[in-house]
Amino acid sequence: xxxxxxxxxxxxxxxxxxxxxxxxxxxxxxxxxxxxxxxxxxxxxxxxxxxxxxxxxxxxxxxxxxxxxxxxxxxxxxxxxxxxxxxxxxxxxxxxxxxxxxxxxxxxxxxxxxxxxxxxxxxxxxxxxxxxxxxxxxxxxxxxxxxxxxxxxxxxxxxxxxxxxxxxxxxxxxxxxxxxxxxxxxxxxxxxxxxxxxxxxxxxxxxxxxxxxxxxxxxxxxxxxxxxxxxxxxxxxxxxxxxxxxxxxxxxxxxxxxxxxxxxxxxxxxxxxxxxxxxxxxxxxxxxxxxxxxxxxxxxxxxxxxxxxxxxxxxxxxxxxxxxxxxxxxxxxxxxxxxxxxxxxxxxxxxxxxxxxxxxxxxxxxxxxxxxxxxxxxxxxxxxxxxxxxxxxxxxxxxxxxxxxxxxxxxxxxxxxxxxxxxxxxxxxxxxxxxxxxxxxxxxxxxxxxxxxxxx
Amino acid sequence: xxxxxxxxxxxxxxxxxxxxxxxxxxxxxxxxxxxxxxxxxxxxxxxxxxxxxxxxxxxxxxxxxxxxxxxxxxxxxxxxxxxxxxxxxxxxxxxxxxxxxxxxxxxxxxxxxxxxxxxxxxxxxxxxxxxx
Numbered sequence: 001x002x003x004x005x006x007x008x009x010x011x012x013x014x015x016x017x018x019x020x021x022x023x024x025x026x027x028x029x030x031x032x033x034x035x036x037x038x039x040x041x042x043x044x045x046x047x048x049x050x051x052x053x054x055x056x057x058x059x060x061x062x063x064x065x066x067x068x069x070x071x072x073x074x075x076x077x078x079x080x081x082x083x084x085x086x087x088x089x090x091x092x093x094x095x096x097x098x099x100x101x102x103x104x105x106x107x108x109x110x111x112x113x114x115x116x117x118x119x120x121x122x123x124x125x126x127x128x129x130x131x132x133x134x135x136x137x138x139x140x141x142x143x144x145x146x147x148x149x150x151x152x153x154x155x156x157x158x159x160x161x162x163x164x165x166x167x168x169x170x171x172x173x174x175x176x177x178x179x180x181x182x183x184x185x186x187x188x189x190x191x192x193x194x195x196x197x198x199x200x201x202x203x204x205x206x207x208x209x210x211x212x213x214x215x216x217x218x219x220x221x222x223x224x225x226x227x228x229x230x231x232x233x234x235x236x237x238x239x240x241x242x243x244x245x246x247x248x249x250x251x252x253x254x255x256x257x258x259x260x261x262x263x264x265x266x267x268x269x270x271x272x273x274x275x276x277x278x279x280x281x282x283x284x285x286x287x288x289x290x291x292x293x294x295x296x297x298x299x300x301x302x303x304x305x306x307x308x309x310x311x312x313x314x315x316x317x318x319x320x321x322x323x324x325x326x327x328x329x330x331x332x333x334x335x336x337x338x339x340x341x342x343x344x345x346x347x348x349x350x351x352x353x354x355x356x357x358x359x360x361x362x363x364x365x366x367x368x369x370x371x372x373x374x375x376x377x378x379x380x381x382x383x384x385x386x387x388x389x390x391x392x393x394x395x396x397x398x399x400x401x402x403x404x405x406x407x408x409x410x411x412x413x414x415x416x417x418x419x420x421x422x423x424x425x426x427x428x429x430x431x432x433x434x435x436x437x438x439x440x441x442x443x444x445x446x447x448x449x450x451x452x453x454x455x456x
Numbered sequence: 457x458x459x460x461x462x463x464x465x466x467x468x469x470x471x472x473x474x475x476x477x478x479x480x481x482x483x484x485x486x487x488x489x490x491x492x493x494x495x496x497x498x499x500x501x502x503x504x505x506x507x508x509x510x511x512x513x514x515x516x517x518x519x520x521x522x523x524x525x526x527x528x529x530x531x532x533x534x535x536x537x538x539x540x541x542x543x544x545x546x547x548x549x550x551x552x553x554x555x556x557x558x559x560x561x562x563x564x565x566x567x568x569x570x571x572x573x574x575x576x577x578x579x580x581x582x583x584x585x586x587x588x
Contacts, residue, residue, distance in 0.1 A: 197588035261564075262511060262522065275577060277585060284585035373486050393486055398513065398521035399462065403490075405525050407570045408464055411489030421577045427569040436564055 006217055006243045008210065009362035011313045013069025013092045016203050020063050020186045024454065027187035031126045031456050034119035036110045038102070040127065042258075042444050046140075046174040047164065050437075051444040053171045057257055057293035058098055059120070059128050060449075063186045064202035066292050066310045072183035073100035076136045079179075083146045085349040086305070091359040095305040096297060097143060100130055100184075101176040107135075118180065125451035126188045134181040144172035148299055148331070154347040157301060157336035166331060167260060168297030190449035196256065199270050201290040206251070206314040209288065215249035217242045219318040219366065220311035222326065223254050224296065226264045226272035226423055228415050230371040230395035232281060233380045238320035239286075241366045250287050251316055253307075256448055257295035259435040262401065266443075268426040272419045279418040290314070293448060300325055300332040301340040305354060305361070312363040320366045341365035371395065373413055380413070404433050459502055461520050463532050465491040476539040495531070495541045501550065508553055509560070524560035525567065 021027045042051035061067050069092055074082065078089045079097050088094050102110075112118055118130045148169055149158045162169040192200045201209060210218055219242075221235050239247045252273045256266050264272070270289060277284040292310050297303055303326035304319075311319050325337040333339065342365075344350040344357070354360045370383040372392040386392070395414070403410055410420055427433040435443075465473070465482065470491060473479050481493050497505070497520055506512050511522045527549075534548035535541055549556075 192588075194588070198584055198586045200588075271581070274584065274586065275580070278580040279577075289586065375484070375487050378487060394517050396515040396517055396519065396521065398515045399517070399519065402462075402521055402523075402528070403464060405567065406464060406528060407568075408466060408490075409570065409572065411486050413486045413489055418577050418580070421572070421574040424569055424572060425574050425577065427567075431566045431569075433567065433569070438565060 004244055006317045006364075008207065008216065008315050009312050009317065011065070011068045011203065012309045012361065013090070015068070016065040016313060017062065017068040017071050018065050018204060019071065019184060020189055022189055024188070024452075027126070028454060028456060030117075030129055030185070030187045031119050031454065033117055034129060035116040036112050037119045037121060038106070038110060039121045039124075043101070043171065043174050043176075045170060051440065052167070052174055052258055053295040054258070054444060054447065055100060056122050056127065056447065056449075057295055059184045059186065060190070060293045061310075062098065062184050063128065065313055066203060066294075067094075067098065067306075068203065068309075068313045070094060070098055072098075073130065073179065073181045074098055075134045075181040076179075078181075079138075079143075083143070086302070087349065087359070093305060093354065093357065093360050094309070095299065095302040097147060097172070099138070099175065100180045100182075101138075102178050102180065103176045104178055106176075107178045112180070122190070122449075123447065123451055126454045126456060127190065127451055128184050128186045128188075130180055130184055131182045132180050133183075136179050136181070137177050138175070138179055140173050140175045140177060143175070144169045147172050147297070148302070149348065154345070156345050156347055157333045157339060158331065159333060160329070160331045162331055166298065166328060168299050168328075171295060171297060188451055188454045190451050192449055193446070195267055195271055196291055196448050199254070199274075199289050199291045201288070201314065203313040203315070206290065210249065210315045213249060213285065213288075217247040217318065218249040218251050218316045219247040219320055220251045220253055220307070220314070220316040220363075221320055222307050222311075223252055223269065223273065224263065225397065226268050227276055227419060228395055228400055228410075229380055229413060232276055232416070233371050233382075234320065234322065234368055236282065237371075237382060238318075238366050238368055241318055241364075247318060248286070250282065251311065251314065252287070252289045253311060253314070254289070254291050255294050255296050256291045257293060259440050259443065261435055261437065261440070263435045264423065264433075265426050265430060265435055265439060266448075267429075268423050271425070272422045275419045275422050276416065279416060281416055296326065298326055298328040300327040301336040301345060301348070304337040304340060308354070308361045308363050308365075312361055316363055318364045318366050320368055322368050323370065338365075338367040341367060401434065459497050459514055459518050459520050460494045461497055461523075461531065463493045463495060463528065463535065465493065469532060469536075472536045476536075478535060478539055478541060481541060493535065493541060495535070495545065498543070498546065501546045504550060504553070508557060524556065525563055526556045526559035530556050
C-alpha cells in the first residue's frame with residue numbers, strides 16, 4: 001500500500017482459503033468416503049467441567065477464510081513454529097495454535113490412522129471432514145503457557161504468569177492430549193441462526209460487499225460489547241483515518257464464542273451495534289456489522305495479530321486498537337498491542353512492527369487512546385485533546401454494567417436510548433441482562449448454527 | 457490508592473436523602489444526567505467484599521464494581537438509615553452480608569427487566585439495512 005490511495009490489501013498469505021463444499025451430492029459422497037465418524041463436543045474446563053470452547057467455531061473460521069492462510073489443524077512442526085516464532089511453516093505470521101484435539105479414549109475408539117478421512121458431526125448431522133496428516137500428543141499445560149508467554153521469556157509485555165484465572169490459558173489447558181492434524185473441509189454448509197444470519201460476512205462476501213458499497217478504505221472495530229457512546233465516538237473518530245479522505249466504511253466485527261458471566265449476550269451485542277445505524281447515529285451506508293466465530297483467547301497483542309489477520313482477510317485497510325485490547329486481568333502491559341504495532345515485540349518474534357516484518361500484516365493500525373465524558377467541554381472528549389483531565393468521567397464498563405443491572409435508564413451521554421432498549425429486549429427474552437450460567441449452557445448446546453439434514 | 461463505591465441515586469433514593477447531611481455529598485455525574493454518592497471503602501472492608509463476591513473488581517477509576525445488585529441495595533439502605541457515609545454504614549452492610557449472599561445467589565439466574573416501552577426499536581428492526 002504505497003502512494004496516495006490505499007488499495008484493498010490482499011488476503012494474508014496471498015489468497016483466501018475457502019474450504020466449503022456447497023453441492024450436497026458431493027458433500028454426501030465425501031462423507032461416505034470417511035473411515036470413521038466423530039461427534040464434535042465442547043471443550044470442558046479442566047477443573048469445573050463448564051464449556052470453554054467448541055472447535056466447530058475454529059473449523060468455520062478456517063474453512064470460510066477468516067484465518068487464511070491456515071487450512072486446518074496444525075501439524076507438530078507447525079505448532080512448534082507458531083509457539084516459538086508466531087509463524088506458520090510457510091512463513092506467514094500467525095499467533096495461535098489451531099488444533100483438533102481428542103481424548104485418548106476417543107482416539108482408540110475411532111481407530112483412525114494417518115491418511116484416513118474423519119467425518120465430523122455437529123448436532124447429530126455431518127458437518128466437516130478432517131484429512132488426517134499426522135497424529136501426535138501434546139502436554140496441554142505446556143501448550144497453554146507457551147501460547148501466551150511468560151514474564152521471563154517475554155519481559156517486554158508479559159507482567160504476570162498465566163494461570164487458571166485467564167480464560168484463554170484455560171482453553172488450551174483444557175484441551176485433550178491427542179491432536180489430529182490435517183485440513184478441514186466443510187461438506188454440509190451450516191445455516192446461521194437468527195439474529196446472526198444477517199451479520200454473516202465471510203471474507204469473500206465481505207470483499208464483495210465493500211466493492212458494492214464503494215468502500216476503498218475500511219476501518220475495523222473489534223467488539224465483544226454492546227456499544228456505549230464512548231465506543232461510538234471511538235469508531236467515528238478512528239474512521240477519520242484514511243488516505244486523502246476519511247475511511248469510506250466502518251466494519252464492526254463481533255467475535256462470537258463462549259461467553260463469560262457478566263458479558264452481554266451475543267444477540268444484544270450484534271443488534272446493539274446494528275441499532276447504531278438503524279437509529280441513524282452512523283449512516284447505514286457507512287457502517288456494517290459482522291461476526292466471526294472464535295472462542296476468544298484474550299491474548300492482547302497476540303489476539304490483535306489474529307484480529308488484524310481476520311479483518312485484512314475481510315478486506316479492511318485499517319484496524320482501530322484501544323488500550324487493553326482483548327485483555328483480561330493484568331497479565332500483559334495495557335499497551336502491549338500498541339507496542340507490537342509501533343515497535344514490535346522481539347521476544348515474540350517481531351523485532352519490528354508487525355507491518356514491517358517479512359510475511360507480516362498489511363492492514364494498518366490506528367492506535368487510539370481514551371474517550372471520556374468531560375463536564376467542562378460538555379461532550380465526549382478524546383484524552384489527547386481534552387485538557388480537563390482532572391474533571392474527566394470515564395466510561396467504565398463495569399460501572400455501566402452495574403447501572404444496567406440496577407435497572408437505571410442510562411443517560412443519553414452513556415447509552416443511546418435505542419441501543420439500551422436492545423439490551424432490554426434481550427433481557428426480557430433471557431430473564432437477565434448479561435450472560436449467566438443458564439445462558440452459557442444453552443448457547444453451547446444450540447450454538448450459532450443449524451445443520452441441514454444430510455442422509456448418508 | 458483509596459478505593460470507593462458509587463451509589464447511584466434515582467428519584468426515590470434522592471427523596472429519602474432530602475434534608476439529611478448526606479444530601480451535601482451528592483455529586484453530579486455526566487453533566488448532571490446522573491446523581492450519585494461516592495463512598496470510601498476502607499481496606500479491611502474491601503478485602504471482605506472481594507472474598508465474599510468473586511465477581512467484584514476494582515475498575516480503571518479505582519472504584520469497586522461488579523458487586524451484586526443486592527449489595528448495592530443494602531449499601532443504600534444503610535446510608536439512608538444512618539444518614540451518613542461513615543464507618544457505621546459499613547458495619548451495617550457487613551452485618552447483613554449473609555443475607556446479601558443469599559439474595560445475590562437468586563439474582564444470578566433472574567433479574568426483572570425494566571418495564572419500558574421498546575416498540576420504537578422493534579419498529580426499526582422490522583426493516584433492517586442488512587438482510588440475511
